[in-house]
Amino acid sequence: ESYGWHVQTVDDVAHGLDDLRKAVTNAQAVTDKPSIIKIRTAIGYGSPSKEGLKSAHGSPLGEDDLAGAKTNYGLDPTKSFFVDTDVQDYFGQVRSKSETKHQEWQELFKKYTAAHPDKAAELNRRFRMELPEGIFDKLPTYKAGVDKDLATRKHSEQCINALAPELPELMGGSADLTPSNLTALKCSGDYQKDTPLGRYLRFGVREHGMTAVCNGIFAYGGYRPFCATFLTFVGYCVGAIRISALSQFGVLFIMTHDSIGLGEDGPTHQPIETLESLRSMPNIHVFRPADGNETAAAYQSALQNPATPTVVCCSRSTVPSLEASTRDKALRGAYTCIECDGTPQVILIATGSEVGPCVEAAKVLSPSIAVRVVSMPCQEVFLEQSVDYQKSVLPGDIPTLSVEASSPHGWHRFSHAQIAMNTFGRSGKGSDVFDFFGFGVDNIVKQAKHMLEFYKDTPVPNLSSFLTLVPPNDPTKH
Amino acid sequence: ESYGWHVQTVDDVAHGLDDLRKAVTNAQAVTDKPSIIKIRTAIGYGSPSKEGLKSAHGSPLGEDDLAGAKTNYGLDPTKSFFVDTDVQDYFGQVRSKSETKHQEWQELFKKYTAAHPDKAAELNRRFRMELPEGIFDKLPTYKAGVDKDLATRKHSEQCINALAPELPELMGGSADLTPSNLTALKCSGDYQKDTPLGRYLRFGVREHGMTAVCNGIFAYGGYRPFCATFLTFVGYCVGAIRISALSQFGVLFIMTHDSIGLGEDGPTHQPIETLESLRSMPNIHVFRPADGNETAAAYQSALQNPATPTVVCCSRSTVPSLEASTRDKALRGAYTCIECDGTPQVILIATGSEVGPCVEAAKVLSPSIAVRVVSMPCQEVFLEQSVDYQKSVLPGDIPTLSVEASSPHGWHRFSHAQIAMNTFGRSGKGSDVFDFFGFGVDNIVKQAKHMLEFYKDTPVPNLSSFLTLVPPNDPTKH
Structure with a gap:
């Protein structure tokens, strides 16, 4: 009351x-x-x-x-x-009444379709979760050295605002962090009592409720809901994100301030375990894009997968556009973004804001050391690619160093050594905090050399030789 | 209002x-x-x-x-x-007033100590987070073939009730799941308005609030709070569990119904990603005990680590007591619980309710195949052991199959192949659901043989040859 x-x-x-x-x-x-x-x-x-x-x-x-x-x-x-x-009779009546009502509705919709063929087609499109033709052509494409370097949260802002005018089913908002998440829709006002056509929702500091609302909107049909907060606040809504994944609701989560690089807000706001927590959940795609093209890929992948929720993890700080990045490459989950002549001696894998420093480290290491740099915006999508493609990017028997400002958990599948976060973060200027924990170019160079030295005497365990087992039963077929 | x-x-x-x-x-x-x-x-x-x-x-x-x-x-x-x-003067007065008050308090406590030496010593003990001497002798010890097999949630009930009468600082409760979590304290009634000496808290269906309350009790000092719910409902309180870990609050979490083995409640209640989510968080110990002695070890470890929260994950279903289990072995995080003659050809690692079926599988496989079975109740504690001990249990170059009814994420560090959950679970009788997803003895035997066959032609990647990097700075020293 x-x-x-x-x-x-x-x-x-x-x-x-x-x-x-x-x-x-x-x-x-x-x-x-x-x-x-x-x-x-x-x-x-x-x-x-x-x-x-x-x-x-x-x-x-x-x-x-x-x-x-x-x-x-x-x-x-x-x-x-x-x-x-008498119960059978009663429910028999309910059934026949409902059949009649359904029939009436079909007739009505047939008339509506005849009178308003465009609107009916649009309604059908949206309830079938089909996308308007050519929608992905609206997404921005970025060129290194031409476009200004931005934080991926700003790339995300450009992507969502490129899509929103063409995609009326896109509806959502932020948990009172709109100016930080940069999720405001320029083409639409707030959804309020007096403005029911507004598509932007002011959820308040209420991550669980926000996610539950998006699940509800998706369940109703015809909408592609999105919501946003700081990545570490997934801890306040992961129960509801799990429901998205379990219910096959393709909700789009835009989670910014995705690492210790957020700086001054300190350890309470700096995610460490969050990426791995989400990656270990079934039926979810966790993207951590390294630049604008990878961010656009995350949006495309999210829209193309209406039965799988997608989390787009964005940086607070500016990242350099990668020379080699394209949306298509990023849509394979991981790709070679710096290649060396001949067989690499060392591979650096990174995600998000750590790809840039790895590219710089590769410049320092080469040409005396042959280095490949792999950007891996989405582990789950990479693992869906053919084994041949996976091996072409990560052969497994070349010393591989992963660099992600997050828990090392989950990385032993892909890398022999990890520059990662084994403790909570700390407060400070973003770049200082990155350096303190070893994500600066100098430490990446140092550890890559150290790894190369270590594997001179020690055989490199071949990470392509893990055995993937086939479960005895397919739960989707029972 | x-x-x-x-x-x-x-x-x-x-x-x-x-x-x-x-x-x-x-x-x-x-x-x-x-x-x-x-x-x-x-x-x-x-x-x-x-x-x-x-x-x-x-x-x-x-x-x-x-x-x-x-x-x-x-x-x-x-x-x-x-x-x-004038501000300096004002706060100078505040300081000297506070110093006087502190002095008065010290005098008062000195008098109290003289008048009631036992009570004062007890108060000091509790605020220093010291344990009563011999407290762990109160924990039950179980003998295979003698003691009745029970679910580990029942072992947990016996452990907490063995400790509670001797440990007045143990205070807590469950999120409206007391009869399922089995956390009622037989030595104490409920904490209510009219019974403020009661140590059992009825938290209601309110996981986040429950955990926050326990954090508050711990922060006040002198108490060792515990709380309980179903493991999958960690999704509703992980934000507050993170605060326990970050604040170094040794809260004890008793999380029962810890896998698909819980049966009929189905996928909404069956954790998949939860264990790895918690394991990838810094400063937390996640125990998944396989029997009574391992459960007692989890309780001992929790009490011995007041600056680290401990999650004890317990089964709903009955598990067999292991012949080889002792509390001391389990306190090393992982140990060999079935050894073969000579060098093993295959190692099975399991946790919790999956250790029993691995022991049975080893019986089927041997003597024609030399099998070691490793029980790993706590990854974090195992990784704190000496490298020599770790290699004595898991040499790394012997084909190793991990069996845990949970996400495979995180297991590539320890095993070459995983029997794990790659999808959400399903509703059914616990044992049927285990069998369906491949956790029955037959499938473990089959996959162990398959792995052995696979590594006949493929060199075994040596998992002891991962390189652990030392971070450039120690955050505890800056």
Whole structure:
């Protein structure tokens, strides 16, 4: 009531539904606020020994109690899975009524389609989760040395605003971090009581509710919801993100301030375990783009996968555009962004804001050391590529150093050594914090040399020789 | 107000604090409910161009605005980091008053110590996070073939109830899942208004609040708080668990129903990514015990590490007691629980409820194949052991199959192939769901043979040859 809801209480639904029907009629009459009806019930109602007890919740009633409950309901206690003819008749009527209503709706929509073929086609397109033709041509393309270097959160802002005018189903907002997440839609105002056509939602500091709302919008159909917060605040909504993944809701998550590089806000705001937490969840794509083209790829991938939620992790700080990046390459999950002559002696893999320093490190190391740099914006998408492609990027038997300002967990699959975060971060200027924890060019160069030295005497374990097992059953086919 | 708080609003604190002082006095007079004072303020108060604007929150004021604000406060705008003498005097008085109060308290406690030496010693012990001597002797010890096989949640119930009578600082509860988590304290009733000595807290379905409350209890000092829910519901409190880890609060988390083995509740309740999510967080110990002795080890480790939160992940279903398990072995994080004659041809590593089936699989495979089985209740603790010990358990160059009913993420560090969960789970009888996803003895045997076959032609990558890098700076020393 203090939230402004219309609240009613119904004390009894066990001895007839008249009170409940009346409450529903009352609720329908209140059109200026949401209604809630509180119904008092007894758990395990009718069970002779468990009514009102918690044991009626967690475990089966048992034979005697079941028989007793049936008797109390006026049913034959000896019959199981029995549906009386009057119940069958009643639901038969419900079915035929519903069929008629469905038929009426189909007729109406046929008439609507005849009268408004464009609108009907658009409605069908949106409910089928199809995209407008050529939509990805709207995404920006960036050229190193030509376009200004930006933070990937700014690339994200450009991508979402390139898509939004052409994609009316894109609707969402931020958890009170719009000026930081840069998710405002220039083509649309706020969704408010007086502006119901607005597509931008002001969720408030309420990550769980925000994600749950997006799940609800997706479940309704016809919309591609997005939402945004700082990456570390995934900790306040991961239960609801899990529901997106489990329910195959292609919600788009724009998570900025994606590492210790965010600087002054310090360890409470600096994600460490978050990337790996999300990557270890089934049916989710976690993108951490290194520049504008990779950010555009993340958006394209998100839209192309309506049954899989996508998390786009963006930097607060400016990143250099990569010479070699293209949207198509990034759509393979990982690709070679600096190649050397001949077989590389060392491979550096990085994601997001750590790709730039690896490119610089490669310049320092070469030509005396042959270095390949791999940008890996999305592990999950990379692992969906052919084994041949995967091996062409990461042969597995060449000393490989991964560089990601995040937990080392999960990287032993791809790299022999990790520059990573083994502790929480610290407060300071972003670039100072990066340097402190070893993500500066100097330390990358030093560790690459150290690794090369180490594997002079030690055989390199071939990471292409992990054995991937096929599960005995395919859960999608049972 | 609808929650029963005493609520006051103060409209102005910028032009004097009399209203606020009055509100504080009012609040102190209300002793039967909590008080909250809502103070209306303007963000960036006094700043000529940013007062009331969001830009006063996220970025510095800038020189002109700073000077303007100082002028508006009656300060000299040309002075920086300047504290006026009257402010210095005032805080000097605060300091000397506080020193006197501290001195008085010390005197009082000295008198108390003289009058009640036992109580004072106990208070000191608890605030120093020291444990009563011999406390771990109270923990149960289990013998395979003698003690009845139980679910590890039942072992956990026995452990917590063995400790609680001797450990008055142990205080906590469950998020409305007491009969499932089995965390009720037999030696203590509920903490309620009329029973403030009760040590058991009924948190309600409120995982985030529960964890935050435990953080608060730990921060106050003198208590070792614990809390409990289903493991998958970590998704609703991981933001607060992160605060435990970051703040070095040794909260004890008892998380039951720790895999698909929980059965009928289905995928919404079956954790997949949760173990790896927690393992990739800094400063946390994640135990997944395989039997009673390992569960006791988890409790001992939790109490011995007051600056590190511990998560004890327990099974819903019964597990067999391991012949070889002891609390001391489990306290090393991983140990050989089945050894073969000579050098093993295959190593099976498992955790929790998957260790039992691996032991059975080893019986089927041997003697024709030499199999070692390793139980790994805690990865973090294992990685703290000497390299020699780690290699004695997991040499790295012997084909190693990990078996954990959880995401494969994180296991490539320890194993060449994984029987793991690559999708969400499903609803069914626990043992059927285990079998369906390949955690039955037959599939473990089959995959172990398959792995052996695979590595006949393929050199085994030596997982002891990963290179661990030393970060350039130690964050604890700066």
